[in-house]
Structures are given as C-alpha cells and as structure tokens.
Amino acid sequence: MKAHGLNPRIRKSPYFQSTLKYGATEFHPYNGMWMPVGYDTPINEYWNTVERAGLWDVGVQRCIEISGPDAERFMSMLTPRDISNIKVGQCRYIVMTNQEGGVLNDPVMMRMAEDKFWLSTADSDMYLWTKGVACYSGHDVIIETPAVYPLQIQGPRSHLIVSALFGDDVLDLKYYDWMKADIHGIDVIISRTGYSSEIGFEIYILGYERGDELYETIMQAGKPFELSPGSPNRIRRIEGGVLDYGSDILVDNNPLELSMERLIDFNKPDFIGKTALQKIRDEGVTRKMVGVFMDG
Amino acid sequence: MKAHGLNPRIRKSPYFQSTLKYGATEFHPYNGMWMPVGYDTPINEYWNTVERAGLWDVGVQRCIEISGPDAERFMSMLTPRDISNIKVGQCRYIVMTNQEGGVLNDPVMMRMAEDKFWLSTADSDMYLWTKGVACYSGHDVIIETPAVYPLQIQGPRSHLIVSALFGDDVLDLKYYDWMKADIHGIDVIISRTGYSSEIGFEIYILGYERGDELYETIMQAGKPFELSPGSPNRIRRIEGGVLDYGSDILVDNNPLELSMERLIDFNKPDFIGKTALQKIRDEGVTRKMVGVFMDG
Incomplete structure (x- = not known):
C-alpha cells in the first residue's frame, strides 16, 4: 500500500523543483498542496536547525x-x-x-x-x-488567496543568511514584525516568525513563477553558513511546545x-x-x- | 520522490482494512481522508464496472x-x-x-x-x-459531520447484489431515492446514486466501527455475481460525462x-x-x- 505518487489534484509549491534537487524524498498533503517533509533523517534535520540553519518550503501555509x-x-x-x-x-x-x-x-x-x-x-x-x-x-x-508562498529559514545562523541576502535592515526586524525586500528583482515579504523555537525568518515570494530562482539564491547565499534543506522539525517543535493543527x-x-x-x-x-x-x-x-x- | 506513506494526519475510512485485504495498492488524499484508487488496472476496473459490478470505498465523500x-x-x-x-x-x-x-x-x-x-x-x-x-x-x-460513510456498488449486476443483501424492497428505489435498511444489525442508508453512468447504489453505514464487517458481508454476497473491489473509474466517468470537482x-x-x-x-x-x-x-x-x- 502506498499513497498515490504525487497526485496532481494536490498542488505543487513554487519551490517544488528545488526541493527535489536538494533531496526531498517524501511529501505530505497539507492545505491542498504537497509539503516536502523528508530530506535527511529527522535527527539530522533537528541538529541542522538547532546548530546551524535549515531552509524549509512551507508554501503550504496557504x-x-x-x-x-x-x-x-x-x-x-x-x-x-x-x-x-x-x-x-x-x-x-x-x-x-x-x-x-x-x-x-x-x-x-x-x-x-x-x-x-x-x-x-x-x-x-x-x-x-x-x-x-x-x-x-x-x-x-x-x-x-494571493499567489504568495513562504519559505522558512530557521536556526541560530538564520540572521546571518538573511542579512547576507537582503542587507542589514533585516536585522532590525523585531520578533513578529515584517518588512518588504527584494533580490534580483524578486519581491518578497520577510517576517521574523517561524515554526521552530530558534531564531528564524519567513520569506514570502510575491508570485509563483520565480520560486526556484529564489530558493537557489538562498541556498547559494547560505553555503558559507552551512544552510541545509529541511522541513518543519517535529522533534524541535514538540521540544519547544509548538502545537500542530491537525x-x-x-x-x-x-x-x-x-x-x-x-x-x-x-x-x-x-x-x-x-x-x-x-x-x-x-x-x-x-x-x-x-x-x-x-x-x- | 514519493508521497509520505499513509500519513496519519489524513483519516482512514471505516473500510480501510478491507480495501487492503482486497488488494488496494494506491490511495489519494480527498476531503482529509485516504481514498483507495487502485486495485487492478484502470482498464480492468472499467470492464468490471461496465460488465459486472464494482464495490468502491467512497467514505471520502464526507x-x-x-x-x-x-x-x-x-x-x-x-x-x-x-x-x-x-x-x-x-x-x-x-x-x-x-x-x-x-x-x-x-x-x-x-x-x-x-x-x-x-x-x-x-x-x-x-x-x-x-x-x-x-x-x-x-x-x-x-x-x-456525522459518522456515516458510503460505499458504492456500481455496474449492471449491482441491483442483484443489493437485493440479495437487503431484500427486494431495494429494487423499488427510483433513481435518486434513498431508503433505510440493515444487515446483521448494521444500520445503513441505501440510495440509487453513484459516480458512474451504470446502474448503481450507495450504501452509507451509520457509525464507523462495523465498516469492515459490512464490506466483507457485501463481498461475500457479491461472489456469485463476480463483484470486484474497485474505485471511481476515470475512464467510465469521462465517457459518461460525469464531472470531477477538483x-x-x-x-x-x-x-x-x-x-x-x-x-x-x-x-x-x-x-x-x-x-x-x-x-x-x-x-x-x-x-x-x-x-x-x-x-x-
């Protein structure tokens, strides 16, 4: 028995091709879209997030x-x-x-x-x-339902990565504030929020088309900081007392x-x-x- | 890449164990539940429905x-x-x-x-x-959202199977009428409806617990009529002009x-x-x- 491949009734995120490229092997249906939930082992993804930073495709937060x-x-x-x-x-x-x-x-x-x-x-x-x-x-x-889809960068090095990408203004963001920004002409909204108990940011792309370009740009900027692809980590969220609807x-x-x-x-x-x-x-x-x- | 097994966030129908037993190999998420969509090949399922009868778990019609x-x-x-x-x-x-x-x-x-x-x-x-x-x-x-979950029996022999199960009253049901019935103390609602262009019935169990018992009872009663497990058949529904929401x-x-x-x-x-x-x-x-x- 298995779930039926990636059934096309369920939508794909604008970052879908990138998540495949960076090793996503498993997807969950969530809000009528496929959410990548497995790249590495959950334990490795936990340490990536807790010690460095993880980049999560959470476009499913419709x-x-x-x-x-x-x-x-x-x-x-x-x-x-x-x-x-x-x-x-x-x-x-x-x-x-x-x-x-x-x-x-x-x-x-x-x-x-x-x-x-x-x-x-x-x-x-x-x-x-x-x-x-x-x-x-x-x-x-x-x-x-506008075409805006968030990515999350979560972990103790996340502020280094977003400031390398978007400049130092982003470091002034208070917890639960947001600001506009852009990179290579891709307009985004950045918020100091996220589904971990680490420091973290969400980056909402405005529009569907340039998702993979944004994802790739972030991964490249994150290289010096050992940014890893990942997904909302169940160990960290339970540890942090973050509840999960559903x-x-x-x-x-x-x-x-x-x-x-x-x-x-x-x-x-x-x-x-x-x-x-x-x-x-x-x-x-x-x-x-x-x-x-x-x-x- | 694959969808994540049968993710427990998505509910299982009361007939789930029976669908596995009778060979369901693939499931789609639909209305927050897993719908079995593959047993045999779609072409074999088509002929089962068109020439004999198919039993479909459509508990997803929440x-x-x-x-x-x-x-x-x-x-x-x-x-x-x-x-x-x-x-x-x-x-x-x-x-x-x-x-x-x-x-x-x-x-x-x-x-x-x-x-x-x-x-x-x-x-x-x-x-x-x-x-x-x-x-x-x-x-x-x-x-x-009451705990009632339909099965469909669709195909030219479906009336023979439901009358063997529930008696001849069911043969008096007009198209798009429903009636109450029971078998072995399992209460159901039967309607002359379904997602094919064949003659067919839907059987709604009242309650979740006895789903597998009902499924098994129907499969046994259907044996002489070559009833097969199956799923809403895309070939038949397109041929019949039946639209699919989503x-x-x-x-x-x-x-x-x-x-x-x-x-x-x-x-x-x-x-x-x-x-x-x-x-x-x-x-x-x-x-x-x-x-x-x-x-x-």
Whole structure:
C-alpha cells in the first residue's frame, strides 16, 4: 500500500523543483498542496536547525488575504484575540474559532496595510471559512488567496543568511514584525516568525513563477553558513511546545483547554465563539493539554 | 520522490482494512481522508464496472448534516437549485456557489427528514463553508459531520447484489431515492446514486466501527455475481460525462459555463451567488465546457 505518487489534484509549491534537487524524498498533503517533509533523517534535520540553519518550503501555509474598508472589523470577528493594536508591519499568532469555540486554525496574522490582512494558515481551508462568514456578516471585504508562498529559514545562523541576502535592515526586524525586500528583482515579504523555537525568518515570494530562482539564491547565499534543506522539525517543535493543527489541535478543542488564554480578549465587543468560550470559562474546562518532560 | 506513506494526519475510512485485504495498492488524499484508487488496472476496473459490478470505498465523500427548524431555508440559500419540491427519501445532485457564483462543491443532497439534510460532498471542505455561512445568516440550524460513510456498488449486476443483501424492497428505489435498511444489525442508508453512468447504489453505514464487517458481508454476497473491489473509474466517468470537482471543476468555474442551467433556479427569492450568476447570464458566458468524442 502506498499513497498515490504525487497526485496532481494536490498542488505543487513554487519551490517544488528545488526541493527535489536538494533531496526531498517524501511529501505530505497539507492545505491542498504537497509539503516536502523528508530530506535527511529527522535527527539530522533537528541538529541542522538547532546548530546551524535549515531552509524549509512551507508554501503550504496557504495565504488568505482579507482587504477592504471593513477588513479590521471583519478580522476582529474571526479571532478571540485583540487585534486593534496591531500595526502595519506587525504579525500575530492567533486562533480562529467557530460558534462553539472550537479551533478552526491557528494562523499567523500579518497586517499588510490599514485595510489589508494576511492569514498564513495551518492545515484547514480558511478560504472557505472566511468567505462563508462574509456571506451574511455585512462587512465590506474582499477575500482572496494571493499567489504568495513562504519559505522558512530557521536556526541560530538564520540572521546571518538573511542579512547576507537582503542587507542589514533585516536585522532590525523585531520578533513578529515584517518588512518588504527584494533580490534580483524578486519581491518578497520577510517576517521574523517561524515554526521552530530558534531564531528564524519567513520569506514570502510575491508570485509563483520565480520560486526556484529564489530558493537557489538562498541556498547559494547560505553555503558559507552551512544552510541545509529541511522541513518543519517535529522533534524541535514538540521540544519547544509548538502545537500542530491537525494533530495536537482539532476542531473539538477550544483555546481554553489549550492554555491559550493570552489569545482571548473577552472584553472585545464580539467575536465568533465568544458566548461559547465564556460559558466554558465560567463552568471550568474539563480537560487541559499539558507538556511532558522526557528523559533519555 | 514519493508521497509520505499513509500519513496519519489524513483519516482512514471505516473500510480501510478491507480495501487492503482486497488488494488496494494506491490511495489519494480527498476531503482529509485516504481514498483507495487502485486495485487492478484502470482498464480492468472499467470492464468490471461496465460488465459486472464494482464495490468502491467512497467514505471520502464526507457527509455534512444540516438540521433544525430552518434547515430547508438554509439549505436553499446554499445552492442555486430549487429544492422546495424535494421530499424526505429523495436525493438531488446540486452545485454550491460562493458570492461570485464560483462552484465550491457539487454534492449529492439527501433529504433525511423534513428538517434534516445530508450533503455527500466532493473534494472541498463544506463543513467550513456551511458553518461559516451560518455565523451570520440568522438561520436556526445545527451543522455537523456525522459518522456515516458510503460505499458504492456500481455496474449492471449491482441491483442483484443489493437485493440479495437487503431484500427486494431495494429494487423499488427510483433513481435518486434513498431508503433505510440493515444487515446483521448494521444500520445503513441505501440510495440509487453513484459516480458512474451504470446502474448503481450507495450504501452509507451509520457509525464507523462495523465498516469492515459490512464490506466483507457485501463481498461475500457479491461472489456469485463476480463483484470486484474497485474505485471511481476515470475512464467510465469521462465517457459518461460525469464531472470531477477538483480537476474538471474549480472555484473559478461557474455553473453556467459548465452547462448546469438545469441546476439553477433564478426564480428563487435568493441564494448565494444569485446576483453574480444573473450578471454572467445576462452578459453571456465567456467560455464553455464541452465534451469530446475520441476514436481509437
């Protein structure tokens, strides 16, 4: 038994050919795209990330763009988190909940303009959700899936590599800030975010066509720093307490039992799931996700 | 390069062990579940279906249940098709559209009770869409994903097999009708529907646990009729003009360019996408999907 090759119903990332070239041997379906998940052994990929730096194709974090005059009001309805203080140039980790307070996704939200937000999503289709909510919510918004695809550079040498590529401005980026940049005329958005507990950056290409060119440029610039191709490392993320939507978190979970109180602002006038989450809070959560320490 | 085995993020159908036992060698991700797509060669599977009968695990047609006092009004908003005349015990092929008239899915809708509908969906997450729409639509509905998973028996001998299993009542089922039945205490819903242009039935198990028992029971009953394990056959469906959401149809397509006029009732007071589709109709479609005849 096997999964059917790389079934063409599932989309390929703009970096696909590069990931093959650099040794990707296994792919997972994620958000309707193939995510490369294996190059080296997970243990070698762990040490690459922890001691040097890894370059990960995470184009699967399919981006949802919400824009228009009511973009902030609409965005605020979609998440329990207070987003009123998020400025253009900043990102936030948020949860999105349904009417029962169940977690639908835990994307990184990026404020791209006063009236424009991006959601860099985990593995569930937020286009369908947000577009559905907008049918009757009465907000003047446009919801699209722009052709922007992130790479992640994660690890203690990642700042050396991105500054070699994009200049020293990138070193001024605060944690969860983003900036525009370009290289060889390829426009990108760079954010100080990522799916590891190491220092790291995400580089979103604007457009699909020049993905392999960008990937190659990064690999060349990373050579002196021993940059390795890799993928979101399960050992490091579990060690770092980084949750994974689709395995640790399901729609049956609510943010309170996941200890995400900091992502909920009950003082907001309204958000989807507020009534349900208030009830859960008042009655007390019945189960709680906790970390474990493992020896060995 | 290969897809990563049978990645556990993607769910398995209740018939999974049986499909392995009967020779499934390849699986596709579809609606967040693994769909067995290869047993024999596609050409042998074609002749099995066209000359005898095939048993297909299509548990991936993830079922959405819409129930409650406003279920009919809500369901009617979700599709351009007139559903007011659909009685309990009947099914209909429908399209579901977004605000721009783009096709989100083309499920089989089943009326399970006056106030309860099932959607047996193609490959896009209608839980997220319908649940999103319900946030602000003002309808009193409950939206769930019940544990019901269809098998299809398709082919000219399919009626002989289902009547051997469930009795002669099943022969009275009209095209696109459904009925309740049970075998060895396993409750099922049987419908005269399917993804071939042959005579065929779908059998929805109610519950996950006894899937393999049901599959085995059907295979045994099918022996005298040379029932073969199989999967939705691409040759037969293309030959029969049966469209495939995710390959033939994308969200960029509207029902008018797909020649689905029969699935649109512009006289309905309202449905999602009505304004957009009226505009497309009035201005004329700019492209049209057509069939081709192939010789050889």
